Amino acid sequence: MWETTVNGRKLKFHLAGINNQNFIMxxxxxxxxxxxxxxxxxxxxxxxxxxxxxxxxxxxxxVWKREQPGGRVLKPNPRVAPxxxxxxWEEKYEKLRVVTPVDAAxxxxxxxxxxxxxxxxEARAYPVRTLEKQSPILDELGGVPLLIVLGExxxxxxxxxRSVEGRALEFFIKPDSQPLQLIDAETATTxxxxxxxxxxxxxxxxxxxxxxxxxYWFDWKIYNPKTSxxxxxxxxxxxxxxxxxxxxxxxxx
Amino acid sequence: MEKVQVVDGSxxxxxxxxxSLLIVIAIAFAFVFIPAFLIIPFKSQTAxxxxxxxxxxxxxxxxxxxxxxxxxxxxxYLWRGARWFGRIAMIVLLAPVxxxxxxxRQNHFEWxxxxxxxxxxxxxxxxxxxxxxxxxxxxxxxxxxxAYPIRQMGYHHIVQxxxxxxxxxATY
Numbered sequence: 236m237w238e239t240t241v242n243g244r245k246l247k248f249h250l251a252g253i254n255n256q257n258f259i260m261x262x263x264x265x266x267x268x269x270x271x272x273x274x275x276x277x278x279x280x281x282x283x284x285x286x287x288x289x290x291x292x293x294x295x296x297x298v299w300k301r302e303q304p305g306g307r308v309l310k311p312n313p314r315v316a317p318x319x320x321x322x323x324w325e326e327k328y329e330k331l332r333v334v335t336p337v338d339a340a341x342x343x344x345x346x347x348x349x350x351x352x353x354x355x356x357e358a359r360a361y362p363v364r365t366l367e368k369q370s371p372i373l374d375e376l377g378g379v380p381l382l383i384v385l386g387e388x389x390x391x392x393x394x395x396x397r398s399v400e401g402r403a404l405e406f407f408i409k410p411d412s413q414p415l416q417l418i419d420a421e422t423a424t425t426x427x428x429x430x431x432x433x434x435x436x437x438x439x440x441x442x443x444x445x446x447x448x449x450x451y452w453f454d455w456k457i458y459n460p461k462t463s464x465x466x467x468x469x470x471x472x473x474x475x476x477x478x479x480x481x482x483x484x485x486x487x488x
Numbered sequence: 489m490e491k492v493q494v495v496d497g498s499x500x501x502x503x504x505x506x507x508s509l510l511i512v513i514a515i516a517f518a519f520v521f522i523p524a525f526l527i528i529p530f531k532s533q534t535a536x537x538x539x540x541x542x543x544x545x546x547x548x549x550x551x552x553x554x555x556x557x558x559x560x561x562x563x564x565y566l567w568r569g570a571r572w573f574g575r576i577a578m579i580v581l582l583a584p585v586x587x588x589x590x591x592x593r594q595n596h597f598e599w600x601x602x603x604x605x606x607x608x609x610x611x612x613x614x615x616x617x618x619x620x621x622x623x624x625x626x627x628x629x630x631x632x633x634x635a636y637p638i639r640q641m642g643y644h645h646i647v648q649x650x651x652x653x654x655x656x657x658a659t660y
Contacts, residue, residue: 236625237659238654238656248648249598252541254538256529259527266546277538278539290627293623296618296619296620296635297620300612305611305612306628307609308609308611308615308637310607314602315643315644320638322619335532
């Protein structure tokens with residue numbers, strides 16, 4: 236999601252092509268071509284310019300409705316509604332082929348879904364399958380302690396900086412919480428899925444949100460060739476509904 | 489002797505005109521279809537291929553109009569003195585040039601994936617078109633919240649909106 240104002244000029248974008256299975260946008264005003272995933276102008280008079288990213292989430296509608304009861308939702312266009320993706324689009328897309336070269340050393344399949352995070356020049360991919368096995372994941376990237384958590388819908392994902400006033404906290408899921416809540420081990424404060432402390436010593440505090448990109452592994456790697464991949468150590472393979480507290484230093488590639 | 493030479497010269501000129509017509513049409517074809525081919529879905533692209541595609545596509549509206557004009561001029565020149573099969577050949581060759589000139593002004597990606605210029609929105613509580621398990625892209629700017637269901641975004645790919653006063657493009 237991008238801001239469409241560049242150097243004080245509002246641009247209107249059109250779908251214009253495909254570059255290695257990620258689409259190219261063309262702006263009406265200058266005719267430049269922009270890469271959708273990176274927001275960068277790759278051809279034309281604006282070449283080299285970058286769109287400002289807009290912080291956004293990918294959530295299940297249930298979670299979104301709960302958090303944003305006053306929000307608005309894009310309506311389907313009746314003229315083209317039959318062409319919209321089917322409810323099982325995710326399964327279908329996972330089976331689509333990949334056209335870019337596959338690195339034989341990769342442990343992930345090209346179409347494996349990952350949660351990509353970039354911080355202070357470092358990029359790391361958290362496979363969704365791994366997160367399904369263990370949530371939350373406590374990690375550190377680019378010197379920042381991170382919390383990666385899967386919602387109770389098993390679909391929505393959020394990433395937070397897990398430090399409050401310079402102190403890194405360790406989180407676990409509050410058992411049987413619905414909607415999902417987290418508890419930190421240091422203060423026993425209860426936190427909700429938006430990263431807000433709802434009760435306990437730190438009540439009122441808000442964890443800083445970190446931008447993430449849910450992407451296919453092959454696509455993430457094209458734009459982040461130096462990315463690392465988060466892997467669980469053997470002892471970390473605990474059921475996700477159990478409190479799991481672990482240091483971020485282990486379990487990383 | 490001299491008369492024969494004149495006939496030869498005119499024949500050569502006509503042959504040259506025919507050749508030019510074919511070359512002009514081939515160029516128009518190249519400017520329209522090479523860029524489309526270079527960024528075809530389900531193929532691997534290189535940075536160079538994308539650059540070529542952009543350059544050719546950029547020039548194709550002008551080039552195809554020039555090609556159409558030249559083709560008309562050459563056809564007019566060749567029409568007189570052409571036999572019936574020659575005239576049919578000219579018409580068959582000329583028709584695609586106009587199609588190329590028209591195609592150079594089209595966005596065939598928007599034929600496949602219709603844009604959504606008149607996006608409409610429903611209130612969170614008044615939706616019968618999104619299931620609870622469906623994913624949405626969610627944005628909150630200056631207190632205004634908007635959601636774009638991914639099943640719709642996977643088709644339109646781009647939705648332009650203004651949220652909390654900020655013009656944005658939701659892209660998927």
